[in-house]
Amino acid sequence: MNVIEIKDLVKIYDNTAVQVTAVDHVDLTIEKGEFTAIVGPSGSGKTTLLNMIGGLDQPTSGNIHVDGVDITKLKSKQLIDFRLNNIGFVFQSYNLIPVLTAGENVSFILEMQGAPKVEIESRTKEILTEVGLGDRINSRPNQLSGGQQQRVAVARAMASKPKFIIADEPTANLDSKATAKLLDMMEELNRKEHITFLFSTHDQRVMNKAHRILVLEDGRIVKDEKMGVDATKE
Amino acid sequence: MIRSIAWKNVWRNRKRSLIVITAVMLGTTAGVFTSGLMQGWVDQRIDAAIFTEVSHIKLYHPDFLNNEEIGKTIPKEKSVTGFLDKHPGIKAYSKHIKLMVMASTSRGNTALMLNGIDVKKEKQVSRLYMQLLPGEGTYFEKDGSFPIVISDKTAEQLRIKSYQLDVVVLDSLKREGFPESVIVKLMALDKIRFNTKNQIEKKVTKLLTRKEISRYGGRIVKTSEHYRLRSKIVFTFTDKSGELVNQTFRVCGVFKTTNTMFDQMNAFVLQKDLAQVAGLLPDEFHEISMLLNDGYKPEQVRKDIRKAFPEISALTWKELVPDAGLMSEYMTLYYYIIMGFILFALAFGIVNTMLMAILERTKEIGMLMAIGMNRNRVFNMIMLETVFLTTVGAVAGMGLGWLVIEITGHTGINFSGVAEGLEAVGWSAVVYPSITASFFFGVTLMVVATGILSSIAPARKALNLNPVDALRSDN
Numbered sequence: 001m002n003v004i005e006i007k008d009l010v011k012i013y014d015n016t017a018v019q020v021t022a023v024d025h026v027d028l029t030i031e032k033g034e035f036t037a038i039v040g041p042s043g044s045g046k047t048t049l050l051n052m053i054g055g056l057d058q059p060t061s062g063n064i065h066v067d068g069v070d071i072t073k074l075k076s077k078q079l080i081d082f083r084l085n086n087i088g089f090v091f092q093s094y095n096l097i098p099v100l101t102a103g104e105n106v107s108f109i110l111e112m113q114g115a116p117k118v119e120i121e122s123r124t125k126e127i128l129t130e131v132g133l134g135d136r137i138n139s140r141p142n143q144l145s146g147g148q149q150q151r152v153a154v155a156r157a158m159a160s161k162p163k164f165i166i167a168d169e170p171t172a173n174l175d176s177k178a179t180a181k182l183l184d185m186m187e188e189l190n191r192k193e194h195i196t197f198l199f200s201t202h203d204q205r206v207m208n209k210a211h212r213i214l215v216l217e218d219g220r221i222v223k224d225e226k227m228g229v230d231a232t233k234e
Numbered sequence: 235m236i237r238s239i240a241w242k243n244v245w246r247n248r249k250r251s252l253i254v255i256t257a258v259m260l261g262t263t264a265g266v267f268t269s270g271l272m273q274g275w276v277d278q279r280i281d282a283a284i285f286t287e288v289s290h291i292k293l294y295h296p297d298f299l300n301n302e303e304i305g306k307t308i309p310k311e312k313s314v315t316g317f318l319d320k321h322p323g324i325k326a327y328s329k330h331i332k333l334m335v336m337a338s339t340s341r342g343n344t345a346l347m348l349n350g351i352d353v354k355k356e357k358q359v360s361r362l363y364m365q366l367l368p369g370e371g372t373y374f375e376k377d378g379s380f381p382i383v384i385s386d387k388t389a390e391q392l393r394i395k396s397y398q399l400d401v402v403v404l405d406s407l408k409r410e411g412f413p414e415s416v417i418v419k420l421m422a423l424d425k426i427r428f429n430t431k432n433q434i435e436k437k438v439t440k441l442l443t444r445k446e447i448s449r450y451g452g453r454i455v456k457t458s459e460h461y462r463l464r465s466k467i468v469f470t471f472t473d474k475s476g477e478l479v480n481q482t483f484r485v486c487g488v489f490k491t492t493n494t495m496f497d498q499m500n501a502f503v504l505q506k507d508l509a510q511v512a513g514l515l516p517d518e519f520h521e522i523s524m525l526l527n528d529g530y531k532p533e534q535v536r537k538d539i540r541k542a543f544p545e546i547s548a549l550t551w552k553e554l555v556p557d558a559g560l561m562s563e564y565m566t567l568y569y570y571i572i573m574g575f576i577l578f579a580l581a582f583g584i585v586n587t588m589l590m591a592i593l594e595r596t597k598e599i600g601m602l603m604a605i606g607m608n609r610n611r612v613f614n615m616i617m618l619e620t621v622f623l624t625t626v627g628a629v630a631g632m633g634l635g636w637l638v639i640e641i642t643g644h645t646g647i648n649f650s651g652v653a654e655g656l657e658a659v660g661w662s663a664v665v666y667p668s669i670t671a672s673f674f675f676g677v678t679l680m681v682v683a684t685g686i687l688s689s690i691a692p693a694r695k696a697l698n699l700n701p702v703d704a705l706r707s708d709n
Contacts, residue, residue: 056604056702077608084606091705095601099242104235111235112606156605 002065003164003196004030004053009062011048011219022048023059024219030164033194035187035209037201040216046200047168049216053198054087054166055079067163084112088157090167090199094149096141102128102152103137106159113160127155130192131185147178151185158189164196171203183209236611240618244626247591254587255627258580262631263638265576266677269569270639270667271647276561278492278662283555285361287496289328289523290532292554293539296547298520302334302347304474307518309545314522317542323530326358329519331508335471337501341393341429346501348469350508359525362489362502371463371487380507382467382483385497386490390431394465394485397434397458399423407457416446420454434458452650461488474513481511492662494654557660566673573677577684580624584684588620588692599696600704609697616693621685628681632674639667 011023022045030036038046051057053064055071064071066086074082083089096105107124115123128134131151133144141149150170157165167186171179187209190197199206207213215223244251284290293314295306308314311329318327331350337343353374357363363373367386374381389395399420408417419441428434438454439447465485473479483503491497509516526535532550539548552559592599603612646664649656653663 051702054604056705080603080606080608083604084608089601089605091601093597095597095705097239097598097602099239099246104238108235108239109605112611 001032002029003032003034003067004028004198005063005065006053007063007065009049009052009064010060011045011052011057012060021219023052026062026219026221028214028221030196030198032163032196033190035190035197035211036214037199037207037210037212038214038216039201039207044216045219046216048219050166050168050198050200054089055083084109085160086163088160088162088165088195090150090153090157090165090170092169092172094141094146094153094173096149096152096156098141101138101140102133102144102155105141105152106156109156109159115160123159127159128152130189131155132181145178147174147181150174150178150182154182154186154189158193158195161193162195164198167197167199169200169202171201171206176205179203179205236615237618240615241622243591243595243615243619244622247594250587250590251623254583254623255630257583258624258627259631259634261576261580262573262628262677262681263635265569265573266632266635266669266674267638267667268572269673270635270643270669271665272565272569273669273673274643274665274667275661276558276565277668278665279660280551280558280562282492282660282662283558284525284551286365286491287493288551288554289359290526290551291524291536291539292549293522293524294520294547294549296545298332299547302332302520304333304472304512304514304520307514307520308522310543311517311519314543314546317539318522318524321535321538323526323535323538325525325527326355327522327524328352328355328359329505330521330523331505331512331514331518332520333471333508333512335469337388337392338468338470339392339394339465342391344388344391344498346388346469347499348471348508349500349502350505350512351502352505356502359523362491365489365491366487367461367490370461371485373487374504376486378464378484378486380481380483381486381504383487383489383502384467384485385500386461386488387494387498388501389461389485389488391498392465392467393429394462394467395488396460396462397428397431397455398426398460399434399454399458400425403458407454410453410457412450412453416442416450428458431455461485463488471512473511479511483507492657493660494657495660555660569673570676570680573680577680581684581688584620584624584688585691587623588616588689589695591619592616592692592696596699596704596707599699600701600707603699603701604705612696613689613693616696617686617689620689620692621682624681624685624688625678628677632677636669636674639669642667 006026006028009023009026010021013020013022026049038049040046048057052059055074059072062072069082071079071082097108100108103124106127107120110120110123125134125137128137131154133148133151133155136144136148141152144152171182174182183206186197189195201207211226213223213225214221293308295308297303298306315329318324328351333348335346335348337346366373366383373383386395401424404417404420404424407420420438422441423437428437434455435451438451442451463485466482467485469481469483471479489497509518526532532552536548536550539546552562599612643666646666649663649665656663
């Protein structure tokens with residue numbers, strides 16, 4: 001079952017003297033439960049592609065269907081609600097709310113969705129325990145290590161059981177130990193909860209864990225490799 | 235959760251928030267205290283106007299106020315007083331005979347309005363009897379022929395008041411803690427009587443150093459004041475038959491109110507004495523003053539009187555003392571204007587602080603928008619943050635303002651340096667600030683409104699952020 005279907009997606013930045021084609025006629029399908037890494041050199045269009053899939057940026061042309069909904073046709077307000085209820089985000093620099101505890105950072109998204117209080121409490125505890133931070137529920141971000149903060153960010157992204165999670169270079173600020181722990185945890189969640197992960201990375205360790213690797217160059221997918229099988233050659 | 239985040243955000247940069255909160259607190263304290271000070275003055279002015287000068291309502295012959303003719307007495311006096319006795323809104327009333335006279339002593343003269351009163355009844359409508367200067371006679375309590383109570387100002391004009399630094403006065407100054415050196419210098423003025431304040435001030439200035447004058451000068455002159463009780467004052471006026479009459483009264487008491495105009499115009503004598511010398515009958519009066527029971531409005535009672543006696547002129551205190559009337563109507567608006575200006579000025583500081591806060595949190599706001607926080611929630615978060623920031627300062631300011639008013643409301647604030655100017659227009663030199671609960675309620679609404687309005691610019695800035703760009707920013 002396809003969670004994401006992208007058809008002929010183009011993004012051109014023309015607000016400068018020179019037109020830049022960041023994403024160039026990309027066609028892509030992501031199935032439910034995939035653990036996919038988008039790789040490529042800087043400026044290859046990874047983040048732009050993820051931003052468009054996440055509904056944060058509008059394409060110049062083409063369509064993105066998420067669970068059958070063409071998100072390029074949604075209005076700004078609908079898009080915000082769509083993101084809230086369907087997509088989880090993990091950012092490079094964690095981006096937790098510093099004044100809230102780990103638990104509050106996770107439950108915040110459930111509150112915005114209007115979930116009942118009892119459900120918010122139980123889901124928050126459950127998901128933080130799953131990411132190995134059950135005992136840090138009342139800790140503020142500044143009391144946590146970088147790896148722990150990123151795990152809270154993953155827990156926040158997963159709290160509302162989104163259709164997929166977008167992670168933009170999630171390990172870029174982590175040391176190797178924290179990276180390994182985060183990746184193991186994300187893989188475990190992917191396997192246990194069948195959550196679709198789509199992340200961009202430069203990190204070979206992340207690529208090694210990915211079940212599918214999309215290589216992007218100059219805005220085009222030049223390689224699509226699944227579990228060691230080069231899908232572009234199929 | 236939005237409320238919780240907003241509240242926690244206020245304390246994120248504690249130092250900066252405390253600076254803004256302190257500014258709001260001091261501004262609100264200043265506004266509340268200024269309003270309390272003005273309210274205290276207004277309350278005292280209105281209180282003096284009603285309970286000393288004019289009462290709630292006064293009745294006259296319609297022509298009396300035009301020319302103050304002796305013959306223009308209140309018509310149908312018995313019916314009128316009968317009506318007043320029965321009206322449930324009227325607490326007490328007192329009838330007056332009023333005569334414009336020329337008062338003379340061997341040293342001075344002045345024009346005066348002589349008020350003939352029934353002491354017992356007058357005490358029910360006027361607190362003037364409580365404003366006799368201590369030790370300077372009584373309010374018609376001692377028997378005597380043709381007694382009169384005059385004001386301190388009239389005593390000055392008729393030169394019944396003098397200034398003397400005799401042994402008794404110097405002893406009293408010594409007991410008050412005046413230094414021996416000052417007392418010794420003042421002994422040079424023993425047994426010299428000064429007829430005017432100016433004269434004694436000049437002499438004292440020559441004897442004392444500048445420092446001694448600034449510290450003790452006022453109290454020396456005040457303590458040296460001396461009234462010649464039992465002094466004779468001759469009044470010249472036209473009686474009811476048109477004959478010019480001279481009558482001597484003897485000073486039995488001296489009063490001083492906070493209104494110099496009232497003081498220099500009015501003197502009080504017994505009704506029976508004045509009626510006798512003016513040739514008026516027992517039922518002839520020029521004025522009836524009345525106080526109302528709580529819950530009755532002067533306008534309503536006046537309407538009832540006018541309906542029953544259309545031939546009588548009935549005036550409320552607001553018409554008789556228009557300045558006080560005007561103040562009672564519009565001062566509240568004035569206080570809100572003061573607070574409005576203060577909050578308007580503070581709003582610039584609040585907006586600036588919030589804009590800085592938004593700028594510092596660009597990335598975080600971008601993240602919130604990315605994960606699905608809609609525009610309403612973003613706006614609410616920033617608005618609540620601004621309202622909290624403003625309200626904390628304002629509540630502290632209102633509390634501090636209230637405390638200062640509570641303290642000064644008991645101790646009073648003495649503006650003795652400008653007492654003459656204030657009292658010339660009827661304002662008390664010692665003011666007891668006061669404030670109503672409804673004013674605090676109004677200020678609270680204004681503060682919340684300021685918070686909401688101040689949040690518009692920062693919220694707009696936040697709402698205009700593009701999540702993608704915001705997430706890329708360094709802040």
